[in-house]
Amino acid sequence: MTVFMMRRLLLLIYGFIASLGAFNGFAQETIRIATGEDPPYSSEKYPGYGQTLYIVTQAFAQMDIKVEYGFFPWGRSYVLAKENNWDATCCWTVTHERSEYFDYTDAIRRTDIVFFHLKSYSFDWQSVNDLKDIAIGATVLFTYGEKFDAEAKEGKLLVEYASSYQINFTKLLRGRIQLFPMNRAMGLQQVVDLFTAEQAQLFTYHPKPLTSFTVGLMVSKKHHKGQYFIEMFNKGLKRLKASGKYDLHIPEDFKNEYQVNE
CATH class of the missing domain: 3.40.190.10 (Periplasmic binding protein-like II)
Known part of the structure; x- marks a missing residue:
């Protein structure tokens, strides 16, 4: 290979490398x-x-x-x-x-977290103390406010944890729990997605937020x-x-x- 051809080859190689750098840039x-x-x-x-x-x-x-x-x-x-x-x-x-x-x-x-429940379950509350002796569902890895989380951890509330929202809503429908705290918009969407129109009509939520x-x-x-x-x-x-x-x-x-x- 002549010196001229070698230089030309090197120029082509350098040009190709430069074009790659420009592309990456x-x-x-x-x-x-x-x-x-x-x-x-x-x-x-x-x-x-x-x-x-x-x-x-x-x-x-x-x-x-x-x-x-x-x-x-x-x-x-x-x-x-x-x-x-x-x-x-x-x-x-x-x-x-x-x-x-x-x-x-x-x-x-x-986001606001509210308590979902069945319309057939009469429910009202003003403080966490009103939640004692009520079967409540919760989802692992999620927080429901410092006071609620602390009392649940200490066993002062009857909280049963599940791995998903879907499981908790199914338990709510079947009467295995009475309350399930969840983001309002997400909860309403879950009810529509998970259940028939007739079943969805059975659910409601309390307007007072548990936490925001x-x-x-x-x-x-x-x-x-x-x-x-x-x-x-x-x-x-x-x-x-x-x-x-x-x-x-x-x-x-x-x-x-x-x-x-x-």
Whole structure:
């Protein structure tokens, strides 16, 4: 091979490498978020993957970051993010236990937890003390407020934990429990999805919230890009709200729950 041919070959190789670098430079960044089924807020079957996840997608899009979602049982989503197998998990409220392992983004939405029960069960309450001696269902890994969680842990309340919302609603229908606390919008959606129209008419909920809180993304404290993703999301969410597009994707029935006091 002549010197001329060698130089030409090297130029071609350098040009190819440079083109690869340019391609990678323009490749859109991606964050992988582990989540679960919480319709209408998050669902693999919903357009945009549900109301909350659509907002998450649009917030990251403001920062030119693409979102890839993986749907798993909630306990699995938690572990996948905790062990850095996925970049983040959405969406969770802040607790002392979770804060040991995760950092949080700004709040995405506000949510109220209310007691669901059968219409045939006469129920009213004013304080946690009124809940004693009532069979209550709860879902593992979820929080229902510090006082409720503490009294349930101490055995002062008759709380029976199950692995899913579906199990708790089925137990409620069958009379195995009398109350089940859950996000109002999610509970109403679960009743529609799980039961026949006739069965769905048997359910109601008490309007007084057991607790109210906000939810956001959680990123493992051990993630090497954790603070970067949190910063990007927070900036993107602020841009989304400033643009007016945040409210456009919230149905009127849910706007009160999405409003976050900042």
